[in-house]
Amino acid sequence: MKIITSIQDMQARMLLEMQQGKKIGFVPTMGFLHEGHLSLMEKAGTENDIVVASIFVNPLQFGPNEDFETYPRDAQRDTKLAEEVGVDILFLPNVKEMYPQKQQIKLQVTDRADVLCGQSRPGHFDGVVAVLTKLFHLIQPTRVYFGLKDAQQVAVVDALIQDYNFPIELIGVPTVREADGLAKSSRNVYLSETERAQAAALFAALEKGRQLVVDGESNPVIIVEEVKEYVKQKTNGKIDYVELLAYPSLTKTTTVKQMVVLAIAVQFQHARLIDNLLFNEKGEIITTFSRGK
Numbered sequence: 001m002k003i004i005t006s007i008q009d010m011q012a013r014m015l016l017e018m019q020q021g022k023k024i025g026f027v028p029t030m031g032f033l034h035e036g037h038l039s040l041m042e043k044a045g046t047e048n049d050i051v052v053a054s055i056f057v058n059p060l061q062f063g064p065n066e067d068f069e070t071y072p073r074d075a076q077r078d079t080k081l082a083e084e085v086g087v088d089i090l091f092l093p094n095v096k097e098m099y100p101q102k103q104q105i106k107l108q109v110t111d112r113a114d115v116l117c118g119q120s121r122p123g124h125f126d127g128v129v130a131v132l133t134k135l136f137h138l139i140q141p142t143r144v145y146f147g148l149k150d151a152q153q154v155a156v157v158d159a160l161i162q163d164y165n166f167p168i169e170l171i172g173v174p175t176v177r178e179a180d181g182l183a184k185s186s187r188n189v190y191l192s193e194t195e196r197a198q199a200a201a202l203f204a205a206l207e208k209g210r211q212l213v214v215d216g217e218s219n220p221v222i223i224v225e226e227v228k229e230y231v232k233q234k235t236n237g238k239i240d241y242v243e244l245l246a247y248p249s250l251t252k253t254t255t256v257k258q259m260v261v262l263a264i265a266v267q268f269q270h271a272r273l274i275d276n277l278l279f280n281e282k283g284e285i286i287t288t289f290s291r292g293k
């Protein structure tokens with residue numbers, strides 16, 4: 001595995017790969033890798049000639065009171081894991097390399113950032129699309145892989161690719177979970193023992209909501225209330241939101257029809273956890289999302 005830290009070296013190497021007509025699978029991450037990240041890299045490996053992964057904790061997507069400084073980092077361990085899973089090129093830039101000067105041009109995510117995490121974390125998705133635009137230009141991937149654990153992010157990347165004509169295929173990959181259902185996340189290390197035990201209730205609550213749809217309920221208000229009630233009973237966390245929206249437009253809907261996302265965010269003492277389920281009008285789980293070139 002080749003480790004590259006400079007933009008110049010990355011551009012030179014990617015030019016070589018492109019000249020050889022290689023199909024390039026790209027997995028952007030913030031590191032502290034777990035099985036969720038590795039599943040994206042593995043999938044990229046089966047569908048492309050080479051896999052490029054990046055590890056960069058992007059300051060632009062953190063709010064002033066968020067955990068940029070304390071976000072968990074372990075480059076040595078990540079490098080070993082990436083190599084083991086078959087990453088060919090690992091891009092590890094530092095903040096100065098990515099942002100040598102103050103941003104002079106900003107992209108702003110509109111509709112798809114007005115809800116869910118976009119509403120609770122103003123500017124977060126603007127920071128996400130800023131870093132992705134740079135990375136997409138640098139790496140020029142054939143396909144990009146994102147986890148549906150962050151379903152809103154997938155919807156925003158979908159809009160970025162459409163609006164700005166990136167010739168890239170977007171692949172949304174199923175959420176990898178712990179045995180009790182908790183979605184794997186780098187931030188899970190911040191949970192106390194008690195919170196960790198309670199955190200499984202997020203997935204259980206979403207499943208309860210989905211089960212209502214399987215049983216014939218189609219009113220989002222009733223489904224959302226049931227999910228909230230369950231989380232309140234089972235955890236000491238503070239519910240940030242529970243919403244049921246059309247997917248990937250993330251627009252409000254008065255009835256469950258076609259694809260929807262049932263999404264939740266809960267603030268524990270030192271970790272804000274998010275999770276979601278995608279399903280159709282029958283309550284059947286949808287585990288993948290893709291958008292062709």
Ligand code: AMP
Nearest residue numbers: 029030031036146147149150175176184
């Ligand atoms: P992050 O490092 O948190 O920015 O995540 C990098 C990528 O890994 C994103 O596309 C995430 O959606 C994805 N990811 C994070 N957690 C999981 C998980 N539990 N299952 C699948 N993908 C995940």
